[in-house]
Amino acid sequence: xxxxxxxxxxxxxxxxxxxxxxxxxxxxxxxxxxxxxxxxxxxxxxxxxxxxxxxxxxxxxxxxxxxxxxxxxxxxxxxxxxxxxxxxxxxxxxxxxxxxxxxxxxxxxxxxxxxxxxxxxxxxxxxxxxx
Numbered sequence: 001x002x003x004x005x006x007x008x009x010x011x012x013x014x015x016x017x018x019x020x021x022x023x024x025x026x027x028x029x030x031x032x033x034x035x036x037x038x039x040x041x042x043x044x045x046x047x048x049x050x051x052x053x054x055x056x057x058x059x060x061x062x063x064x065x066x067x068x069x070x071x072x073x074x075x076x077x078x079x080x081x082x083x084x085x086x087x088x089x090x091x092x093x094x095x096x097x098x099x100x101x102x103x104x105x106x107x108x109x110x111x112x113x114x115x116x117x118x119x120x121x122x123x124x125x126x127x128x129x130x131x
Contacts, residue, residue, distance in 0.1 A: 002071045004042055004043065007068075013062045014076075017072065018079055025083075027083070029082060031082040039075065039079075056097065059101070073098055074115060086112075
């Protein structure tokens with residue numbers, strides 16, 4: 001969502017953060033892989049390009065405005081729900097990212113709530129498309 005609005009540097013960093021999220025719980029779910037493919041497509045990245053671990057130090061300088069930071073957090077939270085569960089490891093990592101972005105706990109809670117509602121709507125839409 002809104003990933004095309006990120007700069008090239010932010011797109012590369014987001015893929016690194018996404019990699020960190022999907023490996024944080026020790027499992028790589030096919031739904032997470034699918035969402036990573038969608039991220040790459042939306043950001044005009046090659047589907048087979050690898051992403052490496054990304055340190056959080058200095059991440060606030062890459063995502064240098066509130067809009068980019070919110071886009072990143074919303075997408076990363078969405079990714080964390082792709083396997084059907086928001087694992088504690090994912091939540092801890094995402095809260096660290098939010099802190100690095102100067103996003104407070106209340107705003108993080110609102111973003112998480114928004115993503116949960118989005119996920120429910122996506123599931124409802126998939127149900128409508130079933131034969």
